[in-house]
Amino acid sequence: MGARSPLWPATLHHLRIDSAQPEAMAEFYARVFGLVRHELADGTLALVGGQRRVLIGRGRGKSLNFGAYAVRDQAQLEALRGYIREQGVPVLPAPPCLFREGAMTVADPDGRRVVFGLPREDAGSDARPGRLQHLVVTSRDVAAVAAFYGEALGFVLSDRVLRDNGECTTCFYRSDPEHHSFAVFQADEVRLDHHSVEVPTWNDVRDWGDYLASLRIGIDWGPGRHGPGNNLFFMLRDPDDNWIEISQDLERMPREMVARDWPHTEYTLNTWGRGVLRS
Ligand SMILES: [Fe+2]
Incomplete structure (x- = not known):
C-alpha cells in the first residue's frame, strides 16, 4: 500500500515537544541551540532558527505532541491528503505550527500527531551549523x-x-x-x-x-x-x-x-x- 503514497519526498521541518516546564525548556533550546523565541496563537512557544525549529507546549513531559514534515509543493500536499483519506485515516486540520494555512494532521496509534504542510518563509541563519x-x-x-x-x-x-x-x-x-x-x-x-x-x-x-x-x-x-x-x-x-x-x-x-x-x-x-x- 505504502508504495503508492505521494509522501516522498518529505523532510522533518519542526516538532512540538510537550513539557510540564515549558519556560525552562524554551530557555534551554533558545540559549543552547541559538533559536529565536516567539509564541504561536495558542501560547505554544516557538524556538526558530535557520535550519532547526522546536515548539514547546504545555503538557505531559517527555512527550512528542507532533512531528511536522514539509512536502515540496501544494500539488504534493493535496495528493497526500487524498491518499491518506483513501487509506481510511481521518485527516484533521493542523494545530498552530510553523506551516502555512492548509496544512493537515493525522493521529498515529499512540495518539501522537503528524502534520504535513508547506513552510512559511524561514528567517535568519544559525550561528552553529546543524x-x-x-x-x-x-x-x-x-x-x-x-x-x-x-x-x-x-x-x-x-x-x-x-x-x-x-x-x-x-x-x-x-x-x-x-x-x-x-x-x-x-x-x-x-x-x-x-x-x-x-x-x-x-x-x-x-x-x-x-x-x-x-x-x-x-x-x-x-x-x-x-x-x-x-x-x-x-x-x-x-x-x-x-x-x-x-x-x-x-x-x-x-x-x-x-x-x-x-x-x-x-x-x-x-x-x-x-x-x-x-x-
Ligand atoms: Fe537518532
Missing part, C-alpha cells in the same frame, strides 16, 4: 505504529531491529533519501526518545562538543556510530531529560533500496561501544 533531521519515539506497540507510518502514510522502511525470536524492536523509516526521518523503538512507555540535528562535517561534531563543554553541558551517550543509519553521533539531554542527538554522516538510501535486518544487540545501537537498549 539542521533538524529526524525524530524517534518509543511505543508499547511497534507493529501498530510501523503499520501506520509504513502503510497508511507511506514512509519507506530502511532497517528493522529484530530479537532472536523475530520480534521487531525498532523500525527506521525514511521519507527522502536520508536513512530515517522517523523511527520507533519498543519500550514499556510511550514517549519522545530523541530528535536529531545533522551537522555538515565530523569537525562540527567536535565543535559542538567543545561548545557544549563551554556551557558545562556534558555528553550523555557517545560519541559512537549507529549500525542502522551508520551515523556518527552523541546525545545530550534537555531539561526534561529528552535526548537531543548531534549526528553526522547519516547514510543515504534510494527510495527503491530494500530494508535490512539487524540483531537486537548493543553493537547495533553503537558499533563503537556502549549501546543503550530501550527494551
Whole structure:
C-alpha cells in the first residue's frame, strides 16, 4: 500500500515537544541551540532558527505532541491528503505550527500527531551549523505504529531491529533519501526518545562538543556510530531529560533500496561501544 503514497519526498521541518516546564525548556533550546523565541496563537512557544525549529507546549513531559514534515509543493500536499483519506485515516486540520494555512494532521496509534504542510518563509541563519533531521519515539506497540507510518502514510522502511525470536524492536523509516526521518523503538512507555540535528562535517561534531563543554553541558551517550543509519553521533539531554542527538554522516538510501535486518544487540545501537537498549 505504502508504495503508492505521494509522501516522498518529505523532510522533518519542526516538532512540538510537550513539557510540564515549558519556560525552562524554551530557555534551554533558545540559549543552547541559538533559536529565536516567539509564541504561536495558542501560547505554544516557538524556538526558530535557520535550519532547526522546536515548539514547546504545555503538557505531559517527555512527550512528542507532533512531528511536522514539509512536502515540496501544494500539488504534493493535496495528493497526500487524498491518499491518506483513501487509506481510511481521518485527516484533521493542523494545530498552530510553523506551516502555512492548509496544512493537515493525522493521529498515529499512540495518539501522537503528524502534520504535513508547506513552510512559511524561514528567517535568519544559525550561528552553529546543524539542521533538524529526524525524530524517534518509543511505543508499547511497534507493529501498530510501523503499520501506520509504513502503510497508511507511506514512509519507506530502511532497517528493522529484530530479537532472536523475530520480534521487531525498532523500525527506521525514511521519507527522502536520508536513512530515517522517523523511527520507533519498543519500550514499556510511550514517549519522545530523541530528535536529531545533522551537522555538515565530523569537525562540527567536535565543535559542538567543545561548545557544549563551554556551557558545562556534558555528553550523555557517545560519541559512537549507529549500525542502522551508520551515523556518527552523541546525545545530550534537555531539561526534561529528552535526548537531543548531534549526528553526522547519516547514510543515504534510494527510495527503491530494500530494508535490512539487524540483531537486537548493543553493537547495533553503537558499533563503537556502549549501546543503550530501550527494551
Ligand atoms: Fe537518532
